[in-house]
Amino acid sequence: MAGDGRMFLPLLVVLTGLGPGALQIFLPALPQIRADFSADPGVAQLTLSLSTLSIAVAMLLFGPLSDRIGRRAAVLLGLGVFLVGSIGCVLAGSIVMLVIARVVQAAGGAAGMVIARAMIRDRHPPEDAASMLAIVTTAMVIAPMLAPVLGGGLTDLFGWRATFAASGLAGLVILVFSLQSLPETRPADTKARPGLFAGGGRLLGHRDFLAYALQGAFSIALYYALLGGGPHVVMEVLGGSATHYALWFLPVAFMFMVGNLVASRISRRVGLDRMVLIGSFGNVLGSGLALLLALLGMAAAWTIFLPTALVAFFQGLSVPNGQAGALSVDPNAAGTASGLSGFLQMAFAAAAAQMVGMLQNGTVWPLLLTMFGCGLMSLLCFLPRLTGSRAASTG
Template sequence: MQFSSSSAHRSPPKITTLVLLSGLSALSLNLFLPSLPNMALHFQADYKVMQLSIALYLLVNAVLQILIGPIADKAGRRPVLLWGLVLFLVATLGCIYAPNVQVFLVFRMCQAIIVVGMVLSRAAVRDLYDQDQAASMIGYVTMGMAIVPMIGPAIGGLLEESFGWKANFWLPFVLGVMTLVLTYLDFGETSAKSGKTLVQQFREYPELLGSPRFWGYSLSSALSSGAFFAYLGGAPFIGTELFGLSAAEVGIYFGAPAVGYFFGNFFSGRYSVHFGVNRMVLWGCWLNAAGVAMSAILFLAGFGTALSFFGFMTFVGIGNGMTIPNATSGALSVRPHLAATASGLSGAIMLGGGAGLSALAGALLTHETGAMPLLWLMLATSVLAVCAILSVIRRERQLGL
C-alpha cells in the first residue's frame, strides 16, 4: 500500500478535516468510560485492572508522540497520518474481538496510534500560520474537537445500555474508516520533508529540551491538563460508587469539563491574537485551579454533591481550553523548524504525566476516602501549572521578547 504525497495531494487540509482527526483521537480516549464496570464483569477482571485501559492508553500515547514527531518531520505529515489511521482500525477490531482482558489491554494500547491525528493536525496548523494565529487556529480546531468528548461519554452510556460495551468500539471503527477516506482525499502535505535521517531528527531533541521556554510551555499544558487526566481516572468511580449514578448518568455528568473546554477553546480562537499566548495560558491556569478549589471547599464543608463535583469541573474545562492551544502554539514556536517534533514531545510530556495521574487517581479513591484525594491531586497540579507559565513570562522578560 502506498500513500503518496503526489501533486494531487498537496492542497492544505480543510479545517473540518483537522477537527475530525483531533476529534477521533479524543473519542477513542473517553467514549467507553461509562462501560468500564460492565467490561470488568464481562472479562471477569477487577475494576482497577479495567482502569488500566485509560492509563496504559495514555502512556503509549506519550511514547508514540515522541516517535511520531521526528518521523513526520522526515517523511511528511500525510503518509504518517494515513498509516496511523489504518493501524488504528486494526487495533479497534482487536479490542472488539479480544477473548480476555490481557488481549484487550494489548489492543487497547495499540489503539493509541490514533494520536497521529492529534499531533499532526496541530503541526499542520503551525506549518501554515505564525505563533499567535496558530494559537487561534488550534483553538478553533480543538473547540470542534471538544464537541466529541462533550457528547462522547453520554453516547457511550446510551450505547452501553442499548447494545452492550462493544458498541463503544464499533462506533470509532466506523468513524475511523470515514476519517481515513476523508484524510486521503483532502489532507495535502503541509511540510517539506526534512531530508534528514531519523537518527539526525532525534539528535535535534536536545535543541528543544535545552530551551527553558519550551519546558515552561509544555509543563503548563501538561500540569493544567493533568487535573483533567486525574479526573478521567477518578470520576467514573466517584460517579458510580460514591454517588450511585447509572452508566448513562455518569456519561452525561462526565461531559461537564468538555462543555467548559468548548468555551475555553472558543475564547482561544477569538482572543489569542489580541492578548497573546502567555496571558491566555496564565488566565486559563488560574481558572483551572479556581474550579478545583471551589469544589474542594464544598466537600470540606460537607456540602459536596454529584452536581457540585461535576459542575465545578466546567471551570477545569474552560481553563484547559484556554491553556492547551496557547501553550501548544508557544511550544511549537520556540523552534518553528521542529514543529512536528515539538508537537510530539510536548504532547508526550502531557500524556505521560496524564497516564501517571490517571492511574494514581484511580488507586487513591475508596469509599472511605470519598472525593478529596482526587481533588487534592487536581489542585496540586493546577497550582504547579500557574508556576510553569509564570516561569515562561519571567524568562521572556529576561530575554527582552
C-alpha cells in the same frame, strides 16, 4: 499534493477526535466483554489502561516521525495502523488478543492527535495557530462526550464488537478523505531534521518549551484528576449515582468547549502569553475556590463541579495557546514538539488520576488537594517564560 483547502480544518478536527473517540466508545461494552471472555475485571481493564499508555508512547514517536517523513505520510501510516487494530478488535477471540489489538488501534489513533497540531503550526504563525488549535481541541472534548452514548447503543443493539467496527469504519472514511484532500504541510527546507532523542533533548533543554509544555501538562493533569477521582467522590463519598456524576460533569465539558471557542476569537488580539497566563491564574482560582468551600464545610457536588467548570473555561483559553507556543519554539521540530508535549500531557494526566486513586480515604480531600496542586504548578511552571521575556525586552 496540494489538497482541498476547504477540507483542511475539518479533516484535522476529525483526525484529532478519532483517537479519543475510539478510547471511549467501547467503555459501555466492558461488562459484556468481560462476560463473553469470562475475563477477570483487572485483565479486561487493560483494554483501557494499556491503551492510554499506548497513546502516550505513540504521541512521542509520531511527532518526530512526521518531521522526518512528512506530515501526510505519517498521518496515513497512523490511520493504517488504526484500521489494522480495529479489525483485530472485531475479530479478537480472546481477551488477550483484544488487549493487543486495542493497543495497536490506540497507537494509530494517536497520530492525528499529534500531527494535526504540527500541521496547523506549519501553516500559521503562533497567534493564528492558537485560534485554529482552539477549534481542533474541542474535538478532544466532544468525541469522548458522544462516543459512550453511541457505544452503549451499539452494544445493546449489536454487541460489543460493533463498537470497534464503528471505530474502524470511521477510520476508513477519514483515510479515504485524507488520501484525497490532506496536503503536505511540512516546511520544505534544507536543514537537517533532528531525530527523536536529539530533537527531544534539545526541546527539553529549552526554557520556553518547558514553560509551555509543563503549564499545559499540569492543566490537563488537573482535568484528569477530576476524571479519576470524581466518580468515587460523587458516588462513594457524597452518595450520588452514576447519572448524578454524569450530569454534574456536563457543565465542565461544556465550559471547556466555550473557552476554546472564545480563544479561537480573541487569541490573536490578546496575545499568546497573556492567554496562557490568564488560564494559569484560572486554574488556581477555580481549584482554590473548590478547596476553600470544602474547608468551610460546604463539601458537595456543586462545590466541586461548578468551580471546576470555571477552571475548564480558563483551560479552554490557555491550552491551545500553550500548544501553539510549544510548537513555535523550534519550527523545524514542530512535530517533535507536538509529540513530546502530548506525551507529557498524557503522562502527567495518568499520574494525577492514579494519585487520586491511591490517596482515596473516603473524603473529598485527595481530589481537591491534587487538583489545587496541579493548578498551582501550572502557574509556577509558566512564570520562567514571563520573567525571561521581560528580561529580554529590557536587556
